[in-house]
Amino acid sequence: MLDTLRTVFLTFLHSFHRRATVQYPEQQPYLPPRYRGRIILSRDPDGAERCVACNLCAVACPVDCISLQKTEADGRWYPQYFRINFSRCIFCGFCEEACPTYAIQLTPDFEMSEYARPNLVYEKEDLLISGVGKYPDYSFYHVTGIPIPGKDRGASERERPPVDLHSLLP
Amino acid sequence: MTRASLALVVLGPFALLGLATVLTWVERRLLGLWQDRHGPNRVGPGGLFQPVADGTKILFKQDWIPPFADRSVFILAPVIGMMTVLLSFGVIPLTDTLWIAGNLNVGLLFILGMMGLGVYAVVLAGWASNSKYALLGGMRAAAQMISYEVFMGLSLLGVVMLAGSFNLRTIVSAQAGLWFIVPQGLGFCVFLLAGLAETHRLPFDLPEGENELGAGFHTEYSGMKFGMFFIAEYAGIVLISALIATLYLGGWRGPWLAPALWFALKTGVVVVFFILLRAALPRLRYDQLMALGWKVLLPLSLLNVMATATVLMLRATP
Secondary structure, X not given: OHHHHHHHHHHHHHHHOOOOOOOOOOOOOOOOOOOOOOXXXXXXXXXXXXXXXXXXXXXXXXXXXXXXXXXXXXXXXXXXXXXXXXXXXXXXXXXXXXXXXXXXXXXXXXXXXXXXXXXXXXOHHHHEOOOOOOOOOOOHHHHOOOOEOOEOOOOOOOOOOOOOHHHHOO | OOHHHHHHHHHHHHHHHHHHHHXXXXXXXXXXXXXXXXXXXXXXXXXXOHHHHHHHHHHOOOOOOOOOOOHHHHHHHHHHHHHHHHHHHOOOOOOOOOOOOOOOOOHHHHHHHHHHHHHHHHHHHHHHHOOHHHHHHHHHHHHHHHHHHHHHHHHHHHHHHHXXXXXXXXXXXXXXXXXXXXXXXXXXHHHHHHHHHHOOOOOOOOOOXXXXXXXXXXXXXXXXXHXXXXXXXXXXXXXXXXXXXXXXXXXXXXXOXXXXXXXXXXXXXXXXXXXXHHHHOOOOOHHHHHHHHHHHHHHHHHHHHHHHHHHHHHHHOO
């Protein structure tokens, strides 16, 4: 009996508690930087696309929502098209983990509702942003040994010049 | 019958329906408050127009009568539920001189009778639905409401003895010196619990019992027929609260404020308390409900009757 009355009283005390609800459209909830929301393709500090169309994200994706095709220009690999079907995407972040060049990243944004389902298929121009995302200094072609116009073999960061095999002759 | 009283008779039920509709919003907001959330607060100022939106929606719902249901009884049941509650309101004195229908000299008996008839709404709904959950809900409702009706009447006997009348106005007048909640504290508690069971509100909402019976006796109802049950339930809460205010809290009596305002205030406090109970307490098990009714509350109300009678006799004999 007293327990019951105590329950009623304690419930009444909740009148003076702070409400836990976040009034969403007016009040935005705090999303941490590593929140797994809308997927973007980032660029390196020079403004070039980071994605090298290696297909690892598409392979890692458990729901097969990523589709892309490789193409080449100036010794670099690019995705000819890069398509994410967000009506399938489960925002697991495996693509981000699989990406060897930090190109594909998940962002703290979930406001991507659409009235028509086909609008949820994002093409490369929808995905590509002009910034560097979470990794401001990283540039794949500056640390890899692959030569590109303006950077010869051996000119990458932390890379020694290539050894001249002929000089080793006796 | 004067024109004013006629208008009251015609408009009173509509006002009550409006009140019951608003109460759905009040309840949801208050439950939200006590559960540290907001409740419906989008439609209109503070969500006040939520009942309008809900009503519009429910009016446009398909009015579905299951093919296996007993058609005429199925339609009749919600009507009974609504009618009995609305009729009961007719005899409750809003102020010293204001009633919806009129001052009945057996007003209390009339209300108890109407509540007894109200059981039919639930039982017939459960029976006519011709489905097992609805039937279970209806049977539970029958057992619960009939057994709680017994000592609901008995708990009121103390009040009737003190006031010496079944007339609600006389009962309120008899509380000029002291509200009956003080000498009739026990009867008040019993009546409160019986009232909860009578309106099948939590913690006594076994006829509905969402998580065991679907929705109990109104499982098969949809559209405005369900709406009628819903509104009748809320009107029933207002009715029980108004009765408690009249019988135990001095009705319209109070200093400074207008009598009607006092009455509304007291009723409102009891309504809020009903909602608080819903927010706080879990549903009883069925056997617990029956045991509480017959083994605890019935003896208590009998004790109350005897104690009141003894005191009155001692006072009468010099």
